[in-house]
Amino acid sequence: MPRLTHQTPKYRKHRASGQAFIELSGRRHYLGPHGTKASHREYDRILGEWLAAGRSNTYGVPADSITVVELIARYLSFAKDYYGTPKRGTYNNMRLGIAPLKELYGRTLANEFGVLQFKAMRQRFIGEDLSRPYINERMRQIVAVFRWGASEGLIPAVVAQTLAIIPGLRKGRSGVREPSPVKPVDLSIVEDTLPHLSTVVAAMVKFQMHTGCRPGEVCGLRPSDVDRSGDVWEAKLTQHKTAHHGHQRTVYIGPQAQAILTPFLLRGAEDYCFDPREATEEMRAKRAEARKTPISCGNRAGTKRQKNPKRQPTAKYTTQSYGKAIYRACKDNDIPGWSPNQLRHSLATRVRSEFDLDAAKTLLGHQSIGITEVYAEKDRKKAIEVARMIG
Template sequence: MKGAVMPKLTQALPQYRKHSSGQARVTINGRDYLLGPYGTKASRTMYDRVIAEYLASGRSSSFGVRDSSITLAMLMVDYARFAKAYYGTGKNSEWHRIKYAIRPIKSYYASLPACEFGPSHFKVVRESMINDGWARTNINANMKRIVRMMKWAAAEGKLPASVFETLRLIPGLKKGRTEARESEPVQPVDPIVVQKTLPHLPDVVADMVRIQELAGCRPGEVCKLTPSMIDRSGEVWLASIEDHKTAHHGHRRSFPLGPKAQAILLPYLDRGPNECLFRPVDTDKRRRAAASRARTTPKSCGNRKGTNRKRNPKRKPGVAYTTSTYGKAIGRAAKKAKVDHWSPNQLRHSRATVIRKEFGLEAAQVVLGHKSADITQTYAERDAALAFEVARKIG
């Protein structure tokens, strides 16, 4: 077609070509690799080897650069590319936190050879975070991300392992022994505040809050809940979440749902097995239905039903709440109710407080899904029974 623009090939391999010297060559990142006499089997084998090494590097822009010449800027680009592929680009992806953590390095040491990055540079970066007002726990978490970047780089052969081994010995900031500010701990939300907020929430979001109150689950878990995740074969239902906060550690996450939670969930189960129970599209539908019922204009007058909607709105109601949209809905309702702002994370802390007071610390740990590395299978079975007993009585 005349005037058509060919798409850019982003995954094309560097070509096997002939050099003016009669040698075969391949050019990667602007650098020629001579492979031997052009057209020979040996040169083809060498080409395959060089390409395999290039692909194994993740098509790194620093491929072929000597370790001593790799700058921190090159290293950060490569690590960000790796993290994007490994963690994904979701709203809560670790990839975003990594980009945030390495930002001070970019400001101070982008041109520094990565192999020269040592304790003094590490501490300058950390001091810049303190000066910028970052919380102590946040600084420690981000410095660990920087150390993990160096570990990855050492494993990829981009810098000596001694760089990582040295940085990992630097202790984190201790509470009371640094100028870094302390972050405010998440406090339980007052049940009275929750009750005052509920009437100002959409029905769907109000039910999400009630489920969190009863089950003590995380905000992300109630957002992701689908019919297929819930085992309804017993007196107490069991919800199992595959994609959760500690899934990458190999932990399983499940929480029991007692009679009160079951009564709330029942109306939401009449959908596909993998469709989220709580959806913004349902909230929008209920809002429109309520507006229609409250209409005072005769049906023979004014707009006919559905005629005042945009055909192609820029934003359509979604099929799943995110922790962000869920939290914002609660924030708006709290403002309308004229109570202190609170977040869905606080519901989990409130539930822990109630369960610990009534059933003890162990019950709170198992219901909330807190894990310990040395828990045996016997303890796991006892814990499950205890969690079910709590749900049967108060969930």
């Protein structure tokens, strides 16, 4: 089989006509008389555009002949490099969200996808009994694909502009199901769950209860993030939900949360505080302790482990694995189920009732771009005071 290479297409000569040409994705682009400065300039221009387009197979295809499936393929290639490929990241959300578009309109010319096709897609989602906000999010994903295509010159801009002005489904006026709101979890249920969790996951839950951080923030916390110079510690996170908007996120850690976190800071500065491998070792140690067969009989500890298991504990919890640990503990012990994100709602409710809305907003990291430095400092002091008292 021939080897796949990424060599730059060459400046070539068509002997019959004496014209120079470059061949890209099976299409010849003639440059003018071979050997002239003008043909070399044209070669440089076309090659530069092709490289800027990511060596796309659709380069040079007229905008009125690109199909929806080709547009989707180009967009996903861009999104994979731009967003990365975590399981719950933007790339996979987009890939799953626009799959029905490819299924229904994959062979349709992209410039023929208009209002009727857009509303037909939306009606399909309504027929699947999806919630109104989720349907609107799916439709925004479709618009994003066409907007990107227009920005790359793949389709006429009017296509994306037309789709963008179609209003979303309005609450109470569309007859579409509304999602159930996320409510605070009863802290007595959390207390009932804690004994059935590993030491690591129980500490994560308690830390969230006192700080109101997001599940992803507690999963990604590292010792290097934590500034311990004050009586209230501050964890300044570089990776969080709104980092791509240029927002800063600080988790304020009061005395109670500090006591929970301190044992998990005794590791490398760049290691994750809460390590799933420690929970796995704890689970195995408990199983060995509960062993009824004498050690002299049966299998020795560790002999039944696979040499190369498909799934191995990693150095960091994900929001999914963290949530599943809580889900299993609740299910196995007949405890009402709850999710880690509900802990934020519980803390927000408490802070708002005991203090005020501004304190809850800052403590939970709900900041907007237009907040002035003076206003942010005022909120910061308020959040530190709250953390000192209840954190």
